[in-house]
Amino acid sequence: MNLSRIMKQLMLCCLGLLASSALFALQVSDDRGMTLDLPSPAKRVVSLLPSLSEMVCALHACDRLVGVDRNSNFPLTLKNVTSLGSGLDPNIEAIVVLKPDVVVMSHAHRAVERLNSLGVKVLVLEPKTHADVERVLQSLATLLGVEGAQKLWRSIDAEINDSANSMPLKSKGARVYFEVNRGPYAASESSFIGEILSRLGTKNIIPASLGPFPLVNPEFIVKANPEVIFITAQEASTLSSRPGWGRINAIQNKHVCVIANHEEDIIARPGPRMGQAAAILAHCLLIHGRFE
Amino acid sequence: MLLLLTLCLVVLYWGVSVGSAGFVNLGSMPNEPGLAAIVFDIRLPRTLGALCCGALLGLSGALAQGLFRNPLADPYLLGSASGATLGVAAALVAFRVSPSAGHWLARLGLTGAAFIGAMVAVLLTLALARGFQHTFRLLLCGIVVGVVLGALCSLTLLLDPQVLQSMQTFMLGSTSYVGWNSVIMMAIGWLVCIVIAVPLGRLLDGLSLGESTAISLGLNIGFLRAVLVCVLALAVGLSVAQTGLIAFVGLASPHLVRSMVKVTHAHLLLISSVMGAALLGAADVLARCLLAPRELPVGVLTAVLGGGYLLWLMQKRQFSSTGGES
Numbered sequence: 001m002n003l004s005r006i007m008k009q010l011m012l013c014c015l016g017l018l019a020s021s022a023l024f025a026l027q028v029s030d031d032r033g034m035t036l037d038l039p040s041p042a043k044r045v046v047s048l049l050p051s052l053s054e055m056v057c058a059l060h061a062c063d064r065l066v067g068v069d070r071n072s073n074f075p076l077t078l079k080n081v082t083s084l085g086s087g088l089d090p091n092i093e094a095i096v097v098l099k100p101d102v103v104v105m106s107h108a109h110r111a112v113e114r115l116n117s118l119g120v121k122v123l124v125l126e127p128k129t130h131a132d133v134e135r136v137l138q139s140l141a142t143l144l145g146v147e148g149a150q151k152l153w154r155s156i157d158a159e160i161n162d163s164a165n166s167m168p169l170k171s172k173g174a175r176v177y178f179e180v181n182r183g184p185y186a187a188s189e190s191s192f193i194g195e196i197l198s199r200l201g202t203k204n205i206i207p208a209s210l211g212p213f214p215l216v217n218p219e220f221i222v223k224a225n226p227e228v229i230f231i232t233a234q235e236a237s238t239l240s241s242r243p244g245w246g247r248i249n250a251i252q253n254k255h256v257c258v259i260a261n262h263e264e265d266i267i268a269r270p271g272p273r274m275g276q277a278a279a280i281l282a283h284c285l286l287i288h289g290r291f292e
Numbered sequence: 293m294l295l296l297l298t299l300c301l302v303v304l305y306w307g308v309s310v311g312s313a314g315f316v317n318l319g320s321m322p323n324e325p326g327l328a329a330i331v332f333d334i335r336l337p338r339t340l341g342a343l344c345c346g347a348l349l350g351l352s353g354a355l356a357q358g359l360f361r362n363p364l365a366d367p368y369l370l371g372s373a374s375g376a377t378l379g380v381a382a383a384l385v386a387f388r389v390s391p392s393a394g395h396w397l398a399r400l401g402l403t404g405a406a407f408i409g410a411m412v413a414v415l416l417t418l419a420l421a422r423g424f425q426h427t428f429r430l431l432l433c434g435i436v437v438g439v440v441l442g443a444l445c446s447l448t449l450l451l452d453p454q455v456l457q458s459m460q461t462f463m464l465g466s467t468s469y470v471g472w473n474s475v476i477m478m479a480i481g482w483l484v485c486i487v488i489a490v491p492l493g494r495l496l497d498g499l500s501l502g503e504s505t506a507i508s509l510g511l512n513i514g515f516l517r518a519v520l521v522c523v524l525a526l527a528v529g530l531s532v533a534q535t536g537l538i539a540f541v542g543l544a545s546p547h548l549v550r551s552m553v554k555v556t557h558a559h560l561l562l563i564s565s566v567m568g569a570a571l572l573g574a575a576d577v578l579a580r581c582l583l584a585p586r587e588l589p590v591g592v593l594t595a596v597l598g599g600g601y602l603l604w605l606m607q608k609r610q611f612s613s614t615g616g617e618s
Contacts, residue, residue, distance in 0.1 A: 071453070086453065182384075182458040184468070210586055215461070218468050219334050220585035234387045238401075243471030244333035261388060264454075 028143045030124045031107070038101065038121070041145025046095055048087040048105035051127055051271035053078060055137055056104075058152055058272035061144045067098045074265065074273070096120060102143060127270045128212065130195050137272075152272065159275025163282035164199050171285060172201040177226035177250070180268075182235055183215050192270040196278045200285060202228070218242065225249050228288050230257045230281070232264060250288075257284035299570045333471075341470030342576035342590070343569040344478035345531045346541055350568020351485055352527040353542030354549075354561045358496035359520055360427050367528045367542035370430070370521070371413040371437035376532040378445040379409020380462050384455040385448050403474070406462075407533035413437055414525040430521075464589030465538035467576050474534045481530040485523045486562065492516055493558025500557075538591045541568050544598035551605045571598055 026038040046067040047053040053072035056065055062077060069087040072078050082098065085091040088108040095103060096118055103115055106126040115122050123143065127136045134153045141149035176197055178187040187193040189204045191212035197204055205224035206216065222244050229250040231239065236258045245251055259267060259280075267277040352367035360369065368374075383405035400408075420433040449456060461468075495516045498506035506513055531538070545568040549560060575593035582588060 086450075180457070181455075183461045183466070185457055214586045215589075217580055217585050217587045219330060219580075222330060222334060234384070241401075241471070242469050243337055244330060247329060247333070268454075 026142065026145070028123060028139050030139070031126050032124050034124075036102070036121055036123055036143075038143070042101040042143050044098065044100045045144070046084065046098060046100040046103040047072060048084065048090050048103065048108075048111075049126070050074070050087075050265070051269040052104045052106075052125060052136070052140070054269065054271040054273060055133075055140055056144070059137070059141055059144060059146050059148055061146055064144065066100055067095060092118070104140070104143075127192075129190070129192055129270070130274070133192070133270050133274065156272060156275045160196060160199055160278040163275070163278040164201060166282055167201050167285060174202045174228060174285070175205050175224065175226045175249075176202045176228045176230065176285075177205050177221055177224070178230040179232070179235065180213055181232075182238075184218060184221065185213050186216050186221075188212055188214060192274070193267065193277075196274065196281060200278065200282055202285065219244070221245075222248060227253075228255045228257060228285060230259060230284070233258050233260055255288035257281075257288060337472045337475045338467050338470050339573060339576065341475045341478060341534065342467045343573045344475060344482055345467070345470075345535045345538070346569040346572025347482050347565040348478060348485070348527045348531040348568075349538060349541040349572065350545035350564040350566070351482070351489065351561055352524050352531075353544075353568065354546040354557070354564035355489060355496075355520055355524045355527070356542065357546050358499065358557055358560075359517065359524070360431055361500060362431070363547070364543070365431075366540075367524065368438070368532075368537070370417045370434040370525065370528075371441060372410040372525065372528045372532060373537050374438040374441035374445065375409040375411070375413020375416075376406040376529070377409070377459070377463060377537065378413075378441045378448065379405040379407075381445045381448045381455070381459060382409075384458055385452045388452050388455070402462075403533040406536075407529050410529040410532050411525065413441055414521075414529075418521070461589065462536040463591075465536040465591030465594070466587075467535050467579075467590055468587070470534060478530055478534060481526060482565070485527045486565065489520065489523050489561050490558050492520055493556060493561055495520070496557035536591070538572065538594055540591075540595045540598045541572050544602055545571060547602060548598070548605065551602075551609065 025040060027035055028038070029035045043064055044066045045056060045061070045064045047056055047065055048069040050069070050072045053065065053068050054074055056062065057075050057078070062075065065078065065081055067082045067084045068078050069090060070083050070085055071087065072081075082094065084094050087106060088111070090105075090108075090111055092111065092114050095115065100120065102121045102123055104123045104125055105111070107124055112122050112124060123139070125136045125139060127133045133156075137149040137153055141147065178193055178197065179185070180187050180193075186206045187197075187204075188206040188208055188210050189195075189198060190208035194204050194206075194208070194212070205221065205226050206214065210216070225248055227249050229239070229248070236256060239245060239251055239256065250256060263280050266273045267280060349367060353365075356365040356367045356369055357363055359365075380402055383400070383402055417430065417434045417437045420437065421430045449459065495506070495511050495513070498509050498511045499513070499517075501509075503513065528542075545564045546560060548571075549555070549563045549567050553563070555563065572590070572594060575590050575597050578597070579588040579590045579593050
């Protein structure tokens, strides 16, 4: 009697396990280390980070985006999608009304907690390096139930390689400085922008040990004497007025790559357009890199 | 006083020696040709700039506390901090939103925008308070203007959140780009302010006894107060424009001086200046050398240094007073 009872319980357990695994067909883990269970691929997606919106569209699932944040402006079809405010401080009510299957966003603790408590599934994905981009593409592909993440990553990689191969040997090792913002906040070797610059064969004067986007002492930049400076259009006019900067190689020889307003979005987002970013950076380096 | 001056000189030497690689012996200057240029072009104006800015803030802190007869007054009370921040935010956002307006603003420069913002805020405060007569009203209007302009600044930043990082360096204070022009401007400004304010120290002494007493002593409060408010606005405007918002120097310097010596306002203004200079100079050097080659915002260090020193002094006094009694 005991044995048959145990067998029955065992059978029930097995059936239960089978049922639950059938119930949750998808499992995706996010940057918090938490696993999200979904019964089927997400059909209604809200994205609150521009790079994630671009990735979803690059995976040919643009029509599944029912809501995006204010700054998601590429591709242009996203203009017709409901805007939900900023990525870190979105309009919670508007998100809930849209009844999304999942919300993909970066870390914004309060918003994530609030959405979870309202029963909305949240996937926290914040790509910061090239390896992150590859991983996030895979996560999104699993989430959406589409193929093509590997192919997309290989094409981005190939685009960067093309730009790298277009660089002449002469410009290998050219010292560059990429200024992200007034401060000066620089992009170091360990940032995603720095990774692109390294693959283009240049030497970033800001070492990886300082973190991805450190606030540096301007004297350090003057001492390191970069040959090419990347800077936004807005700050470009202030370069010559900075004390002591007139001696920098790049400024004396006018090797300053000005990043136009419309190019800023492409370069500043670790996403599917990194190949284009590499092309923009390579184009400027071809003009300014070591042709004396 | 002599002690403070020597302290300033020490800070100056230290500041000129510390670079992005940490402390460097100046004696090695002839061996490294680039070093001399770096010292002259970058470190010297930066350290001198920090000293001048600190002097301006120390002076305006003492002025504010004397004028408003409030030991918690700081030089940003008339709304100048929020005005300057709004000016800088508007300049940064305008360029991205409409490049043509931005070009015009670029010629003005961020320092110009900050200065104009600070002045407009002070004028607004004065207009709302309808004159210099009632200090309480002036104080209240200053706070209101500060809060309202701060809200406008936040709204402006919403238009383009990408400038938030640039704004952060302004709002926490930075001496990164102080060059010789800025130093000369601040030095002249400080001289002008000192020359006008120190003789008027008698007014502040009189005011501390109460307005009616001051009038009965024969002081022309209305006019003299107006002059001092103008000096305050000028000093704060100059310092905020060049280095951004630096907290605590204006508030702490007069207290630090008073805890060490007992002086009349005329001397307090002068000594508070020098104390402010030493404080900001030391903070600037530490900001550069603690995490070299990275940099800490100087406003963070002034708060830690000034606050820590003030706490220590208070503890010492309490200790010595209880010790003296027993």
